[in-house]
Amino acid sequence: MGSQWGRDSYYRKARAEGYRSRAAYKLLDIQERFHVIRDNDNVIDLGCAPGSWLQVLHELTEGQVIGIDLNPVPSLHGVISLAGDFTTKVMHEKVRSIMSGADISEANVIVCDASPNLSGNKSYDQSRSIGLSEEACDFVYEFLKPGGNFVVKTFHGDMFPEILERMRENFFGVKVYRSKAARKGSTEVYIIGKKFKGRRNSGDKNPEDNSLTPIKVIGFKRKLHDSEG
Ligand SMILES: C[S@@+](CC[C@H](N)C(=O)[O-])C[C@H]1O[C@@H](n2cnc3c(N)ncnc32)[C@H](O)[C@@H]1O
Numbered sequence: 001m002g003s004q005w006g007r008d009s010y011y012r013k014a015r016a017e018g019y020r021s022r023a024a025y026k027l028l029d030i031q032e033r034f035h036v037i038r039d040n041d042n043v044i045d046l047g048c049a050p051g052s053w054l055q056v057l058h059e060l061t062e063g064q065v066i067g068i069d070l071n072p073v074p075s076l077h078g079v080i081s082l083a084g085d086f087t088t089k090v091m092h093e094k095v096r097s098i099m100s101g102a103d104i105s106e107a108n109v110i111v112c113d114a115s116p117n118l119s120g121n122k123s124y125d126q127s128r129s130i131g132l133s134e135e136a137c138d139f140v141y142e143f144l145k146p147g148g149n150f151v152v153k154t155f156h157g158d159m160f161p162e163i164l165e166r167m168r169e170n171f172f173g174v175k176v177y178r179s180k181a182a183r184k185g186s187t188e189v190y191i192i193g194k195k196f197k198g199r200r201n202s203g204d205k206n207p208e209d210n211s212l213t214p215i216k217v218i219g220f221k222r223k224l225h226d227s228e229g
Pocket residue numbers: 020021023024046047048049050051052053054068069070071084085086087113114115116117132
């Protein structure tokens with residue numbers, strides 16, 4: 001982010017507008033298009049450091065915002081941030097106890113922009129990224145209210161169709177979106193799941209979904225088929 005390469009127009013805009021990183025514009029873009037967050041929603045942000053999505057979330061909702069990251073997040077007024085790994089039981093317990101202290105049983109929205117440290121080996125990095133998206137789906141089972149929304153970052157690659165299928169099993173509406181703020185050449189996309197079916201109903205097929213249907217990646221010029229990843 002601090003390199004010359006990273007100083008593009010979104011970087012400069014973020015600096016000028018007081019956001020902690022250019023990633024803020026990805027969430028703003030997703031919100032403008034898909035209206036995932038309503039003004040009283042309680043939201044959990046997985047992989048939240050340095051905190052620009054938390055800043056955006058705090059602007060969008062008066063509900064409770066909780067962020068989790070391996071790295072500590074500089075404090076942000078009105079937001080709870082937890083340092084640790086969102087995939088662990090210990091962290092799940094922490095989140096549960098904070099939520100029950102705030103009289104919240106489940107989150108209305110979960111967002112996940114988490115990515116692992118990159119090794120430079122493309123296929124290895126891609127599979128670790130998808131693994132993290134899968135972990136975020138597991139977190140959703142524990143903490144998302146039926147009817148709630150979920151946004152998760154992922155990457156095109158061999159395992160992409162599997163995660164997409166899992167999202168289709170768990171949400172009544174699923175879209176794949178490439179943000180205008182994504183870096184050129186990156187295969188990063190966000191899967192937006194609307195209306196969580198809840199643990200009990202997960203696995204029900206959306207009658208409109210069909211695995212042979214081409215995946216229209218909004219923001220990309222061409223359609224990707226499931227088999228293409
Ligand atoms: C691209 S950054 C997120 C940027 C953030 N959305 C923002 O707007 O500031 C990805 C973050 O995911 C975090 N991360 C990766 N794996 C994680 C895990 N298992 N638990 C918590 N955070 C994780 C990394 O520490 C990193 O800070």
